[in-house]
Amino acid sequence: MTATKGLEGIVATTSSISSIIDGVLTYRGINIDELAEGATFEEVAYLLWYGKLPTASELEELKAKLSASAAIPAEVIDAIRLYPQDANSMAALRTAVSALALYDPAAQDMSREANVDKAIRLQAQLPTVIAAFDRIRSGQEPIAPKAGLSVAANFLYMLTGETPDDVAVKALDQALVLHADHELNASTFAGRVTVATLSDIYSGVVSAIGALKGPLHGGANEAVMVMLEEIGSPDRVESVINEKLANKEKIMGFGHRVYKNGDPRAKHLQKMSEELGKLKGNLDLYRMSVQIEEIVTGQKGLKPNVDFYSASVYTTLGIKRDLFTPIFAISRLSGWTAHILEQYDNNRLIRPRAEYTGPTSAKFIPIEQR
Numbered sequence: 001m002t003a004t005k006g007l008e009g010i011v012a013t014t015s016s017i018s019s020i021i022d023g024v025l026t027y028r029g030i031n032i033d034e035l036a037e038g039a040t041f042e043e044v045a046y047l048l049w050y051g052k053l054p055t056a057s058e059l060e061e062l063k064a065k066l067s068a069s070a071a072i073p074a075e076v077i078d079a080i081r082l083y084p085q086d087a088n089s090m091a092a093l094r095t096a097v098s099a100l101a102l103y104d105p106a107a108q109d110m111s112r113e114a115n116v117d118k119a120i121r122l123q124a125q126l127p128t129v130i131a132a133f134d135r136i137r138s139g140q141e142p143i144a145p146k147a148g149l150s151v152a153a154n155f156l157y158m159l160t161g162e163t164p165d166d167v168a169v170k171a172l173d174q175a176l177v178l179h180a181d182h183e184l185n186a187s188t189f190a191g192r193v194t195v196a197t198l199s200d201i202y203s204g205v206v207s208a209i210g211a212l213k214g215p216l217h218g219g220a221n222e223a224v225m226v227m228l229e230e231i232g233s234p235d236r237v238e239s240v241i242n243e244k245l246a247n248k249e250k251i252m253g254f255g256h257r258v259y260k261n262g263d264p265r266a267k268h269l270q271k272m273s274e275e276l277g278k279l280k281g282n283l284d285l286y287r288m289s290v291q292i293e294e295i296v297t298g299q300k301g302l303k304p305n306v307d308f309y310s311a312s313v314y315t316t317l318g319i320k321r322d323l324f325t326p327i328f329a330i331s332r333l334s335g336w337t338a339h340i341l342e343q344y345d346n347n348r349l350i351r352p353r354a355e356y357t358g359p360t361s362a363k364f365i366p367i368e369q370r
């Protein structure tokens, strides 16, 4: 038995949800470029869960269900009030999703129907949880979700209490489309491993949130913003990035386990970053990002991944840095739950082997002789 470090190149499951073939990403066979330009996040979530694009009436039905389930139990809001004010936002989200399970009478119902309902409910509730956490830690009262708003619009509304403008809603919606699923990425795999023991959907999502949090995965979008803040202005890009490269530091938002010729989602976020910068009259973050890309791609051949330009996009939208990865979670929840449902539909315990590298034939020494 020989281990492959990081399971690189190992095919661990079959799946019909999303594919990356020759660098092309599809959701249910539809190219991500077409979805990014033409679909809303709700249509994409439907596509991931049900395997086909919704008709107009199916989409209306899904939106109505999302609207009807977006409120979170008062007990969960009360629990969020007890979190430390400086709690890590992904830790807070992980804890709150765990708490949601306690107040869902169907949490342990393993029927397919109940699990699809829970996927939709969680999709509706995640933005409410994150917005409530952000307001409570800022000394403000949480704002209840507003019926009739899209997932993107409702999230922005619940953060500020103001009706968001169309540009912001469209940009966030497109970002949600781009992040919704990505084959067997680390967080999706973590979720599938958890539910393959026939544990419940909440446990799978909690595992997935924990895996997304790390800076080698979803946490990279926040880390990109830390780097942009450290650089501070376009004239410092060259010196800071060259120093990082000379010190063999990783440049966050670059590289990918699967894409070696570029992440097809990055160009959409780059375009969005430029357009938003122009609209807001400040292209500094965009220009700094482009300069970083020129240096890192030029020197290391590494291309930006989905996390790189999302940092300037979200900052230009006025979103706090530590909400970037929770936003990734709002989007990826659709993919996680689609994979969890697929895992339940054709389940077998996921239990690989380890190549043992420890001592063999070691002897037990009684404690008094050690």
Ligand SMILES: CC(=O)SCCNC(=O)CCNC(=O)[C@H](O)C(C)(C)COP(=O)(O)OP(=O)(O)OC[C@H]1O[C@@H](n2cnc3c(N)ncnc32)[C@H](O)[C@@H]1OP(=O)(O)O
Binding pocket: 006, 215, 216, 217, 218, 220, 249, 250, 251, 252, 253, 254, 255, 256, 257, 258, 300, 302, 305, 306, 307
């Ligand atoms: C949504 C997402 O999860 S997208 C990924 C988000 N993560 C990041 O942006 C963090 C920065 N990137 C990375 O750490 C990596 O590229 C990962 C984790 C995404 C992929 O990792 P792996 O497939 O294991 O690639 P690995 O780490 O083996 O990299 C191969 C080589 O490229 C280098 N490399 C990879 N990414 C970077 C980077 N961002 N900056 C500098 N060097 C890098 C490695 O140091 C390694 O060099 P070496 O062969 O001289 O040791």
Ligand SMILES: O=C([O-])CC(=O)C(=O)O
Binding pocket: 179, 181, 182, 184, 185, 186, 217, 256, 257, 258, 305, 306
């Ligand atoms: O697939 C991966 O390894 C990481 C990634 O880009 C994602 O989850 O969107």
